[in-house]
Amino acid sequence: MASIHSTSKHLLVTIFICMVIGGQILAQDDTTDAEVKTGWTFGALPAVAYDTDRGFKYGGLVNFFNYGDGSTYPDYLQSIYLEWSRTTKGSGINQLLFDTERLTSQMPIQLTVDLSYFTEKSMDFYGFNGYESVYKPGFENEDADNYISRMFYRYERNLFHFSAIFQNEIPNSNFKWLAGIENFTHRLEDFDFERYNEGNEDNRLADTITLFELYEDWGLISQEEADGGMVNYLKAGMIYDTRDQRANPMKGMWSEVLLSAAPGFLWNNENQYLKLSCIHRQYFTLIPKDLNLAIRLGYQGTVLGEAPFYMQSYLMTSFTESVNVEGLGGQKSLRGIMRNRILGDDFAYSNIELRWKFWRFNLFNQNIYIALSGFWDNGMVVDPIALDKGKIPQHINMDRYFSDEDEGIHSAIGTGLHFALNNNFIVAVDYGQALDERDGTDGLYIGLNFLY
Numbered sequence: 199m200a201s202i203h204s205t206s207k208h209l210l211v212t213i214f215i216c217m218v219i220g221g222q223i224l225a226q227d228d229t230t231d232a233e234v235k236t237g238w239t240f241g242a243l244p245a246v247a248y249d250t251d252r253g254f255k256y257g258g259l260v261n262f263f264n265y266g267d268g269s270t271y272p273d274y275l276q277s278i279y280l281e282w283s284r285t286t287k288g289s290g291i292n293q294l295l296f297d298t299e300r301l302t303s304q305m306p307i308q309l310t311v312d313l314s315y316f317t318e319k320s321m322d323f324y325g326f327n328g329y330e331s332v333y334k335p336g337f338e339n340e341d342a343d344n345y346i347s348r349m350f351y352r353y354e355r356n357l358f359h360f361s362a363i364f365q366n367e368i369p370n371s372n373f374k375w376l377a378g379i380e381n382f383t384h385r386l387e388d389f390d391f392e393r394y395n396e397g398n399e400d401n402r403l404a405d406t407i408t409l410f411e412l413y414e415d416w417g418l419i420s421q422e423e424a425d426g427g428m429v430n431y432l433k434a435g436m437i438y439d440t441r442d443q444r445a446n447p448m449k450g451m452w453s454e455v456l457l458s459a460a461p462g463f464l465w466n467n468e469n470q471y472l473k474l475s476c477i478h479r480q481y482f483t484l485i486p487k488d489l490n491l492a493i494r495l496g497y498q499g500t501v502l503g504e505a506p507f508y509m510q511s512y513l514m515t516s517f518t519e520s521v522n523v524e525g526l527g528g529q530k531s532l533r534g535i536m537r538n539r540i541l542g543d544d545f546a547y548s549n550i551e552l553r554w555k556f557w558r559f560n561l562f563n564q565n566i567y568i569a570l571s572g573f574w575d576n577g578m579v580v581d582p583i584a585l586d587k588g589k590i591p592q593h594i595n596m597d598r599y600f601s602d603e604d605e606g607i608h609s610a611i612g613t614g615l616h617f618a619l620n621n622n623f624i625v626a627v628d629y630g631q632a633l634d635e636r637d638g639t640d641g642l643y644i645g646l647n648f649l650y
Contacts, residue, residue, distance in 0.1 A: 323413075324541070
């Protein structure tokens with residue numbers, strides 16, 4: 199990890215400069231109160247990001263914020279997020295995310311629209327049900343005696359996503375209703391060794407079997423699911439929200455119960471089911487303005503029907519400021535644990551994070567703070583995906599791929615550093631370490647926003 203940390207130091211300097219310059223270009227010139235922002239501002243980042251699961255990112259992103267007359271600051275009136283990026287591990291992001299607090303002055307309804315296309319040339323796949331699936335680091339370590347391929351735990355995924363989510367407050371209460379539509383269209387393929395080896399003569403990989411292909415061969419993943427498919431959701435829910443701000447609340451609660459239905463009349467011919475998500479987040483002020491404790495507890499499960507395996511990794515939430523929320527494991531769920539390590543029909547998770555704003559200053563009329571955090575992330579499968587292991591040929595050594603051990607809690611601890619421009623554009627650097635070698639080793643992530 200030494201070279202990664204060295205590179206990250208240079209990235210952080212670049213991030214900081216871009217934040218300040220980006221915020222300055224569109225900031226209002228007549229702002230007299232440095233504590234309140236008005237009008238449109240923005241933060242931008244060039245190719246300066248890193249994620250252990252996806253590699254170094256190149257491209258760019260920009261996030262515009264409209265604060266109007268400043269009466270709602272630090273909360274914004276509108277946010278427009280644009281990203282085009284690629285990574286050294288074959289991931290690609292093309293995204294437009296629009297969020298407005300009011301459709302019109304007469305209609306105080308929040309609308310959040312996401313239009314995205316994601317490509318993953320080497321998507322993680324470690325099997326189902328957490329510790330029931332054995333992870334052997336040697337299978338992807340070229341120096342190990344049991345080495346198979348660096349891409350043994352990979353496959354290819356291309357995802358189109360669209361969602362339009364409406365929210366509105368229930369009068370004289372802290373409750374909101376939520377309703378919307380969402381589309382996921384997946385195209386899945388086996389890892390393409392031939393394409394990987396093109397122009398990569400010095401680091402060629404032998405075309406070998408992968409775990410994803412074994413699951414196909416054994417019938418643990420049907421051919422229909424192995425090719426991907428389309429899922430159209432109707433979403434509905436209730437939200438309770440008393441946060442004092444959205445980007446990094448110092449106090450309050452943010453709880454929700456969400457239902458995502460994939461009914462047959464919405465062209466869900468192969469996938470008809472209903473999922474439930476319950477999330478409670480609570481924020482405690484320990485030292486006014488400087489130190490807070492943030493807690494998230496979540497449960498998600500399939501209550502009717504059967505969901506395809508490729509839909510089991512998405513964390514359902516009423517609103518997210520991140521690009522793509524999936525897990526359990528990885529940057530946006532359990533930091534330090536391998537992405538999608540915990541894949542089950544029902545799962546539970548928790549995050550506990552201490553956040554300390556240790557430095558505030560104003561530069562070029564921009565409000566900036568730097569925060570340090572420490573976190574403890576946990577998750578586990580509470581209802582497994584059904585596996586018919588009787589389909590597996592008898593000559594297969596089951597111990598290489600499966601375990602009879604009971605599922606347990608997957609845990610990771612870590613620390614983070616956050617750079618906040620005008621309270622909303624937040625660059626996050628998180629480092630997490632898995633507490634069990636069956637979940638991998640560690641992960642370094644550079645991206646946007648606090649986790650929740």
